Amino acid sequence: MNHVLAPHRHPGMENPMELQNNPATLDAPAAQSRLEVSGLSKTYGSGPNAKCVIEDLTFTVNKREVVCIVGPSGVGKTTLLKCLAGLQPATSGTAAIDGRTIDGPPPEMALVFQDYSRSLMPWLTVRKNVRLPLRHLRLPAQEMNERIDTALAAVGLSHAASQYPWQLSGGMQQRVAIARALAYRPEILIMDEPFASVDAQTRFELEDLCLKIRDDFGMTILVVTHDIDEAVYLSDRVVVLGAKPARVLDVVDIELPAPRDQISTRSLPEFAEQRTSVLSMIRKPA
Numbered sequence: 223m224n225h226v227l228a229p230h231r232h233p234g235m236e237n238p239m240e241l242q243n244n245p246a247t248l249d250a251p252a253a254q255s256r257l258e259v260s261g262l263s264k265t266y267g268s269g270p271n272a273k274c275v276i277e278d279l280t281f282t283v284n285k286r287e288v289v290c291i292v293g294p295s296g297v298g299k300t301t302l303l304k305c306l307a308g309l310q311p312a313t314s315g316t317a318a319i320d321g322r323t324i325d326g327p328p329p330e331m332a333l334v335f336q337d338y339s340r341s342l343m344p345w346l347t348v349r350k351n352v353r354l355p356l357r358h359l360r361l362p363a364q365e366m367n368e369r370i371d372t373a374l375a376a377v378g379l380s381h382a383a384s385q386y387p388w389q390l391s392g393g394m395q396q397r398v399a400i401a402r403a404l405a406y407r408p409e410i411l412i413m414d415e416p417f418a419s420v421d422a423q424t425r426f427e428l429e430d431l432c433l434k435i436r437d438d439f440g441m442t443i444l445v446v447t448h449d450i451d452e453a454v455y456l457s458d459r460v461v462v463l464g465a466k467p468a469r470v471l472d473v474v475d476i477e478l479p480a481p482r483d484q485i486s487t488r489s490l491p492e493f494a495e496q497r498t499s500v501l502s503m504i505r506k507p508a
């Protein structure tokens with residue numbers, strides 16, 4: 223799965239990016255909560271076949287934060303993201319954006335999933351793939367083109383606009399998927415294992431792209447990853463999930479100096495300490 227949500231918008235939110243780039247909002251306190259998950263549980267099925275996958279999850283993602291969710295394989299991370307994206311209802315508890323309960327695809331949210339090869343349309347050029355989520359917004363042609371150009375430039379793919387996805391490397395295809403999300407100009411970007419299908423070097427580049435997007439566009443970003451090092455490198459906070467059902471074991475504040483750098487940040491003793499502490503939580507027997 224790899225797509226951009228958001229067929230509709232709230233009135234008065236024609237261009238959330240403009241709101242975010244407004245100097246008045248730039249001065250907003252850093253700890254302003256955007257996404258709030260409160261006592262969220264999800265059970266599939268009913269009666270004797272009922273299966274509680276996530277139970278009583280509570281955490282927040284503040285404005286302009288990168289938060290990573292880590293946990294063992296099959297713990298229910300995708301189930302959680304589907305609830306956050308309004309693709310399925312929670313059994314109990316709530317997820318809310320700015321206090322507004324999510325009960326359908328939130329207009330200010332975009333999703334990027336791991337499997338870019340299934341989300342990009344091979345018969346469309348890169349430019350037309352990036353344009354896809356904008357079709358419903360009825361933007362003037364000039365704004366549409368400006369958004370596409372800006373998104374492609376942000377991911378370093380201006381030169382590949384007229385190419386087709388199958389002519390690109392895996393890392394470049396995932397950049398196209400990210401550009402498509404950016405062109406929509408979400409305020410909240412949710413990524414499910416976004417860098418899992420690319421080689422290590424490209425993964426580092428895409429991680430840095432993620433941080434750049436947060437800095438340049440003021441986005442709030444939630445990332446699900448299996449990679450503990452990646453979670454520590456990217457995050458302001460890491461939500462550690464334990465199985466089964468999934469529960470929040472801890473929310474770890476990652477206090478590493480900015481700007482982060484693949485070599486110097488990962489060489490810090492604090493980086494090793496935080497990675498070890500997250501890893502030991504995940505590996506601890508239930």
Ligand SMILES: Nc1ncnc2c1ncn2[C@@H]1O[C@H](COP(=O)(O)OP(=O)(O)OP(=O)(O)O)[C@@H](O)[C@H]1O
Nearest residue numbers: 266267273275293294295296297298299300301302
């Ligand atoms: N629609 C569904 N109906 C019943 N069970 C489901 C459904 N979707 C997921 N599950 C079950 O919920 C559990 C968690 O699945 P989920 O895909 O959310 O985990 P995950 O953490 O994303 O997995 P992975 O780490 O392997 O990507 C699994 O046991 C799965 O079989």
